[in-house]
Amino acid sequence: MSATSTLEIKNLHVAIEGKPILKGLNLTVKKGEIHALMGPNGSGKSTLANALMGNPKYDVTEGTILLNGQDLLELGADERGRKGLFLAFQYPTAIPGVSVANFLRMALTARRKEMGEEKPLPPKEFRALMKEKMAILKMDDSFAGRYINDGFSGGEKKRAEILQMAVLKPEIAILDETDSGLDIDALRIVSEGVNALSGPDLGVLLITHYQRILNYIKPHFVHVLVDGRIVKSGGPELAHELEAQGYDWVRDIQAA
Amino acid sequence: MTQPQTLDIREGYKEKFGFHDDIKPVFKSRRGLDADVVAQISDMKREPTWMRDFRLKAYKEFERKKLPMWGGNVAEIDFQNIFYYLKPTEEQGKTWEDVPSDIKRTFDKLGIPEAEQKFLSGVGAQYDSEVVYHKIKESLTKQGVLFLDTDSALREHPELFREYFGTLIPPTDNKFAALNSAVWSGGSFIYVPKGVKVEMPLQAYFRINAQNMGQFERTLIIVDEGAWVHYVEGCTAPIYASDSLHSAVVEIIVKKGARCRYTTIQNWSNNGYNLVTKRAAAYQDATMEWVDANLGSKLTMKYPSVYLMEPGAHAEILSIAFAGKGQHQDAGGKAVHGAPNTTSSIVSKSISKDGGRAGYRGLIKIAKGAKGSKSTVRCDALLLDEHSRSDTYPYMEIEEDQVTIGHEATVSKIGDEQLFYLMSRGIPEAEAAAMIVSGFIEPITKELPMEYAVEMNRLIQLQMEGSVG
Numbered sequence: 268m269s270a271t272s273t274l275e276i277k278n279l280h281v282a283i284e285g286k287p288i289l290k291g292l293n294l295t296v297k298k299g300e301i302h303a304l305m306g307p308n309g310s311g312k313s314t315l316a317n318a319l320m321g322n323p324k325y326d327v328t329e330g331t332i333l334l335n336g337q338d339l340l341e342l343g344a345d346e347r348g349r350k351g352l353f354l355a356f357q358y359p360t361a362i363p364g365v366s367v368a369n370f371l372r373m374a375l376t377a378r379r380k381e382m383g384e385e386k387p388l389p390p391k392e393f394r395a396l397m398k399e400k401m402a403i404l405k406m407d408d409s410f411a412g413r414y415i416n417d418g419f420s421g422g423e424k425k426r427a428e429i430l431q432m433a434v435l436k437p438e439i440a441i442l443d444e445t446d447s448g449l450d451i452d453a454l455r456i457v458s459e460g461v462n463a464l465s466g467p468d469l470g471v472l473l474i475t476h477y478q479r480i481l482n483y484i485k486p487h488f489v490h491v492l493v494d495g496r497i498v499k500s501g502g503p504e505l506a507h508e509l510e511a512q513g514y515d516w517v518r519d520i521q522a523a
Numbered sequence: 524m525t526q527p528q529t530l531d532i533r534e535g536y537k538e539k540f541g542f543h544d545d546i547k548p549v550f551k552s553r554r555g556l557d558a559d560v561v562a563q564i565s566d567m568k569r570e571p572t573w574m575r576d577f578r579l580k581a582y583k584e585f586e587r588k589k590l591p592m593w594g595g596n597v598a599e600i601d602f603q604n605i606f607y608y609l610k611p612t613e614e615q616g617k618t619w620e621d622v623p624s625d626i627k628r629t630f631d632k633l634g635i636p637e638a639e640q641k642f643l644s645g646v647g648a649q650y651d652s653e654v655v656y657h658k659i660k661e662s663l664t665k666q667g668v669l670f671l672d673t674d675s676a677l678r679e680h681p682e683l684f685r686e687y688f689g690t691l692i693p694p695t696d697n698k699f700a701a702l703n704s705a706v707w708s709g710g711s712f713i714y715v716p717k718g719v720k721v722e723m724p725l726q727a728y729f730r731i732n733a734q735n736m737g738q739f740e741r742t743l744i745i746v747d748e749g750a751w752v753h754y755v756e757g758c759t760a761p762i763y764a765s766d767s768l769h770s771a772v773v774e775i776i777v778k779k780g781a782r783c784r785y786t787t788i789q790n791w792s793n794n795g796y797n798l799v800t801k802r803a804a805a806y807q808d809a810t811m812e813w814v815d816a817n818l819g820s821k822l823t824m825k826y827p828s829v830y831l832m833e834p835g836a837h838a839e840i841l842s843i844a845f846a847g848k849g850q851h852q853d854a855g856g857k858a859v860h861g862a863p864n865t866t867s868s869i870v871s872k873s874i875s876k877d878g879g880r881a882g883y884r885g886l887i888k889i890a891k892g893a894k895g896s897k898s899t900v901r902c903d904a905l906l907l908d909e910h911s912r913s914d915t916y917p918y919m920e921i922e923e924d925q926v927t928i929g930h931e932a933t934v935s936k937i938g939d940e941q942l943f944y945l946m947s948r949g950i951p952e953a954e955a956a957a958m959i960v961s962g963f964i965e966p967i968t969k970e971l972p973m974e975y976a977v978e979m980n981r982l983i984q985l986q987m988e989g990s991v992g
Contacts, residue, residue, distance in 0.1 A: 320943075320947050321946075321947070322943050323939070323943070324939070343946065343952070344943055344946040344947045345946040345947070345948075345949055345950055345951050345952065345955070347947070348946065348947050348948050348949035348950075349949040353947075354947050356944065356947075359944065360938065360940045360941050360944040362941055362944070362945065362958070362959060362962055363962055363963070363965075364961065364962025364963055364964070364965030364966070365958055365959070365961065365962035365965070370945070370948070370950075370958065371948075373950055373954070373958070374945075374948035374949050374950055377948075377949035377950055377951070378948075378949045381949070414962070431948060435948065435949070
């Protein structure tokens with residue numbers, strides 16, 4: 268049995284509609300750590316994010332995913348969420364007619380229940396919590412009453428994802444290309460939001476194509492994903508090497 | 524994610540609403556219908572001759588008229604297997620203590636006395652054919668507001684009654700209006716005097732208890748000049764193996780500058796036919812609003828209408844239809860522009876699930892000379908699975924050129940992406956689906972008083988229960 272508060276991915280194989288995408292991926296993310304997973308388009312980054320969260324469109328054909336020693340593959344997406352896994356989506360979906368606040372209150376109640384807290388947070392405290400977290404992300408109060416991702420700009424969507432993360436306080440958060448489509452100001456705000464949340468109680472798996480976001484969020488570890496496998500792991504310096512030399516560099520390593 | 528389902532989505536209904544009481548009625552007409560039964564109902568009620576004659580004439584009309592060949596399948600209704608009149612108690616209660624205890628228990632379970640205390644101006648409670656409880660706040664009585672059951676209104680306010688009764692929906696209108704006119708019993712009668720604004724809603728609750736029961740309430744609302752009223756009706760019934768029939772007639776007169784909102788949360792059990800004719804006439808600068816939510820019944824055919832009689836009249840029709848397994852909701856609305864500068868808006872949201880069929884059927888008619896009239900229709904359908912069905916039948920009869928008409932229709936499916944998104948935040952699948960549905964109808968629920976919006980969302984949740992395999 269492994270140590271607690273850890274996401275362990277072992278020999279993970281994932282296929283979409285029969286086509287293998289991940290081909291034996293190994294990775295361990297512990298609480299308190301920030302891991303950056305970098306890779307070119309089509310390397311399987313988003314597949315990993317979706318498979319970890321339990322998107323039923325992705326078939327795990329081999330391998331295991333453990334959260335705190337528990338097999339996540341036996342659990343649905345909702346159970347994984349309640350257990351403290353969080354995915355900040357690359358393309359968050361709009362849910363018209365459902366306000367951010369109502370949705371988050373429901374999600375928080377489900378998460379609290381899992382942690383042994385039967386009662387929902389009293390409305391007043393919930394509002395205060397929302398207000399506090401929205402302030403960190405420089406969001407207007409009116410945001411809570413808007414419908415989830417409905418008519419949000421790209422930046423608002425990404426901030427809304429981080430807001431949810433801030434309220435739900437996951438143990439392990441996967442950020443799937445959270446930097447994509449953001450201008451520099453929005454990127455900074457979102458990154459500051461993530462930094463405010465990171466610390467000993469949170470493990471982060473930051474999935475990105477570009478090195479840019481790593482100027483704001485400093486990873487402890489960097490991994491390079493090519494063709495469904497991690498081909499190289501290292502410290503923060505690896506990201507800079509990648510930036511300088513491009514993904515062909517690691518492809519060549521892999522080929523060698 | 525969600526597999527094709529065979530479970531009854533309304534299984535939660537059974538416990539909450541589907542129970543029945545074993546009560547001994549004071550009187551029950553024999554099974555089936557003929558002129559004698561019609562006459563007997565009138566005699567039991569000791570009605571004036573004109574009403575007795577009206578009923579008998581209407582019965583002839585009912586016999587003469589053919590069943591509609593459109594909408595839902597009404598051919599299977601066995602009119603001779605139904606009880607047309609059942610009197611549950613001798614006296615109508617003025618307080619809940621007056622109501623027989625097992626009947627009161629039913630309304631307690633349905634939360635009626637509690638709602639009355641909290642946020643209503645008055646309550647009527649109908650149990651099978653008769654209204655067993657009726658009360659209005661004294662302050663409103665003092666202002667001249669009348670709110671009583673329709674039978675009592677015929678006795679106590681004969682002139683006012685006769686002036687309006689049957690004027691908007693004559694027995695000749697359609698077969699079910701004829702049937703109602705022949706055997707009507709109960710329903711609400713409301714008169715709001717000039718300039719009086721009834722701040723909190725008046726509510727009627729219709730409960731069918733007996734098996735093979737037919738409930739034929741008759742409602743007449745007159746809102747005098749500059750007055751305002753909001754009337755709410757709810758309805759439920761036990762679950763039986765054989766069919767019940769609910770066929771109401773509702774007539775509303777909204778005079779100059781007045782406003783009436785009529786909200787229905789229809790939640791009959793799935794063995795009931797719900798075939799209702801609802802019509803309002805709106806006069807100068809008056810506003811008539813129908814908020815019509817249909818969740819229950821085996822088949823509903825209902826198209827609340829507004830006749831815009833004078834300039835400046837406005838019609839607002841909001842319709843929600845939710846059809847689950849074995850259900851067909853043929854709902855919608857009609858706006859008839861009979862005068863210049865009249866406006867109407869129809870918004871319909873239909874949801875189909877587990878093979879259910881829900882749709883919109885509506886008519887916009889603009890008469891010659893109704894210049895400057897405006898109308899918009901918006902119909903959105905949400906399909907929760909592959910084997911459910913949605914229909915849209917938007918009829919338009921535009922006889923005037925200088926008008927503005929807008930029509931928009933969408934059909935969407937509940938997205939796996941949406942479900943996955945909500946679930947990833949820890950929300951179980953059934954709740955996530957209910958949330959998406961609640962969001963879909965939100966443009967309408969936000970128009971409901973808070974208590975009913977909560978109730979509506981609760982009902983949706985109940986509809987979605989047991990839907991996850």
